[in-house]
Amino acid sequence: MSAPADTGTAVLRAAALRIRRHIVGMCAGATGGHLGGSLSIADILAALYFRVLRVDPAAPDDEDRDVFLLSKGHGAVALYAALAVRGFFPEDELAGFAAPGGRLMAHPVRAVPGVELPTGSLGHGLALGLGFACAARLSGGPRRVYVLLGDGELQEGACWESAMAAAALRADRLTAIVDRNGLQLTGPTERIVPLEPLADKWRAFGWEVREVDGHDLEALPPALLAGPSVPGRPVAVIASTVKGRGLPYAAGRVESHYARLSERALARAYRALDRPGQEPT
């Protein structure tokens, strides 16, 4: 099993757009959805699923596959969209998001092909990823493990407990990605419980840190693909992102956190996403 070939940023851009279109579509359903924080990770997921992760939709349980965990489980609509676009299940099923009796719950569930473990209660993903990484080291094989965290999620103490343990266990198969969109439910992280200096924090916890534009589809793949420069170090990729990215009227606004889009708003969103030059800058 190998990572997808480097087909260039055009393919990633097309995948990211498709993921965003599905995100807004799901957020126009009966329950609405976590719009802003899903749009902020769309490019990261496109880079992961179309360039970085060694996964095979035809063999989702392959023993050597790379593992991705969405620790910020409220970004489920983005994950479902990425998995469907990548071919883990039909894109048609996304129309059933949050429908009674269905499997597409508002936080990721294992019943959905490609979802490794359920997440949603914040602060769990890094320990789970560390477990996969420890197992992979003991088993041998090429597996790498990626955990995508929200920046607000880092206010959960368990993240730092696991970060400390990962460095102690020299878990260099583990990469944490921080969706640094700067906003949590009620406002800016820096006004609620500040995280800065965030890169220094990860470094102090024994991680190798890379800072990248989380919407730059040329910069994301190399930042995610490269192992640590020093053996034994886990890698933290701090991805600067914009909450609500792709919808100019929602981007960077705390109100984008959760939305139920009307039919009219959905049409407006599709128009915004499809506008040439909108994705990415």
Add this chain to the structure above:
Amino acid sequence: MIAARQAYRDHLVARMALDSRLACLDSDTGLFTGVDFGADAARYLNLGIAEHTLIGVAAGMAAAGWTPFVTTMAAFAASRALEAVKIDVAYNALPVRIAATHAGVAAGSLGPTHHELADLAVMRALPNMTVVVPGDAAAVPVLLDQLRAVPGPVYLRLGRGPTPPLPASAPAPELGRLQPLRGGRRAVLVATGPLPVLAALRAAELLAAARVDAGVLQAHTLKPFDTATLLEWTADAELVVAVEEHWRTGGLGSAVAETLAENAPAPLLRVGWPDAFVAEVGGQEHLLDRAGVSGAAIAAAVSARLDGTEL
């Protein structure tokens, strides 16, 4: 006399040499200090004082096809790390084995921060969880061998210090089945945990001396709970007694109450820690004695309920 947790440690280390998919995850408990894992040393991971991470790492390893045994104190497994147990382990039905030491009041004078009197309530409420309480050190390897067939998570409740062995006449424990330790039908005592079981046996002796026919069942498996054996044994009982080292709410007493109430209601006496935190210094036996978990106190309570008289 050895402690159940020592028996657990020795059995795990021996099993690791035979099964290359077992891992030992520790939270700096000290239980494995001095243990020579030999060629299996890489499969011993000390996560430090980080119980949430301990359980999460175990879940990740289990999802990758491993069988991790995690060791921590019951107070931390069932309280501090409970969300990880619930979401990461139980929800996913992963084969994580949680060895929880110092359960009940085994931590004695360390106090309520280190006591765990709610773990049976919490763990048996979780879907997919198997809950096992070995009655003595000898039962630990027997039950652990049977637990190999369990595909989901297991909560293994262990104490701290050595406890006396159960009578040699006791049949071998069988996972998921109540274990008859003494015949008798007028009063039926159901007990879990080494010291409560011994207290129940002592109470039955005292009751027999007073011509009260009392039987004893050991509940080494709280979940799944052996409804059939309980109903069979208690069909003609004038009084059923649950004896445990646990708050009276939610544990064995509740399991027995639920089973009886739904099938064949019978008078029930619940013996355990009252609805309060321990408020005095004391070792395990002292504290159990204060809670009425002793042969004499149980016999007196049973006699009073049956005849309205004191022994």
